[in-house]
Amino acid sequence: MSVRGLTVRFAGLTALDAVDLTVLPGTVHALIGPNGAGKSTTFNVLTGVYRATGGSVRHGDRELTGLPPHRIAEQGIARTFQNLALPAGTTVADTLLLGRHRLTRAGFLASGLRLPSATQEERRHRERVREIAAFVGLERQLDTPTGALPYGQRKLTELARALCLEPGLLLLDEPVAGMTSEERRRTASVIAGIRDSLGISILLVEHDMGVVMRIADTVTVLDFGRLIADGAPHDVQNDPAVLRAYLGEETAS
Numbered sequence: 518m519s520v521r522g523l524t525v526r527f528a529g530l531t532a533l534d535a536v537d538l539t540v541l542p543g544t545v546h547a548l549i550g551p552n553g554a555g556k557s558t559t560f561n562v563l564t565g566v567y568r569a570t571g572g573s574v575r576h577g578d579r580e581l582t583g584l585p586p587h588r589i590a591e592q593g594i595a596r597t598f599q600n601l602a603l604p605a606g607t608t609v610a611d612t613l614l615l616g617r618h619r620l621t622r623a624g625f626l627a628s629g630l631r632l633p634s635a636t637q638e639e640r641r642h643r644e645r646v647r648e649i650a651a652f653v654g655l656e657r658q659l660d661t662p663t664g665a666l667p668y669g670q671r672k673l674t675e676l677a678r679a680l681c682l683e684p685g686l687l688l689l690d691e692p693v694a695g696m697t698s699e700e701r702r703r704t705a706s707v708i709a710g711i712r713d714s715l716g717i718s719i720l721l722v723e724h725d726m727g728v729v730m731r732i733a734d735t736v737t738v739l740d741f742g743r744l745i746a747d748g749a750p751h752d753v754q755n756d757p758a759v760l761r762a763y764l765g766e767e768t769a770s
């Protein structure tokens with residue numbers, strides 16, 4: 518994914534100011550920065566929730582700028598949310614199956630009539646759902662309603678649901694926020710596994726620097742809507758502009 522000159526203005530406030538960003542295939546790319554830096558705004562533009570004031574977003578050779586969220590999902594770009602967005606009464610298996618809706622061909626009418634083609638297709642999707650659940654470590658929770666799961670497993674369900682879209686690029690908004698340290702460790706290794714075993718590119722917004730430093734290949738740092746550093750985790754961590762931005766945040770709070 519290639520982002521060039523991305524600019525977003527809200528009534529007098531420049532939330533993003535000419536930001537460039539390239540997510541290379543098969544890498545974990547972290548987007549970090551102090552509160553209000555523009556990370557969520559970037560995500561919302563990349564997923565079609567907000568419209569950019571200027572600049573362009575391309576995925577491969579497709580221009581995404583201005584497309585609505587469902588058209589962006591159709592390009593193989595899946596996302597998770599900062600706050601959980603799961604149907605509480607639905608089982609993990611059915612939640613993941615719904616995540617495959619874009620990929621189902623038989624359609625609701627055929628499924629409702631239980632046509633053989635539809636039943637076969639459903640079986641195929643259920644099989645894939647089982648594989649994806651096993652990949653993130655939720656195989657034993659498939660029949661549990663998502664509302665009955667502990668928080669960490671609900672976050673993993675959301676991650677698995679995004680994987681059910683069979684994306685080429687996955688956007689993760691604070692995937693370990695609110696987790697225990699054990700859940701963070703496990704989720705970080707699941708994310709690294711998504712890159713290493715499934716070859717999916719990942720753009721990650723995350724405040725947990727331990728996780729970012731451990732799994733990111735590249736880190737982009739925003740501050741007040743501007744890109745202030747971009748590079749390998751170790752270099753970015755020691756960049757004076759980055760240290761100043763985070764120090765400023767600590768002094769302010």
Ligand SMILES: Nc1ncnc2c1ncn2[C@@H]1O[C@H](COP(=O)(O)OP(=O)(O)OP(=O)(O)O)[C@@H](O)[C@H]1O
Pocket residue numbers: 527530531532550551552553554555556557558559
């Ligand atoms: N819909 C909106 N309308 C007006 N201003 C907005 C809107 N969304 C974000 N902003 C402003 O844009 C700036 C960037 O906010 P954004 O939420 O992208 O930051 P962030 O880096 O995600 O912060 P955090 O880490 O706190 O989530 C902030 O000043 C915010 O108040």
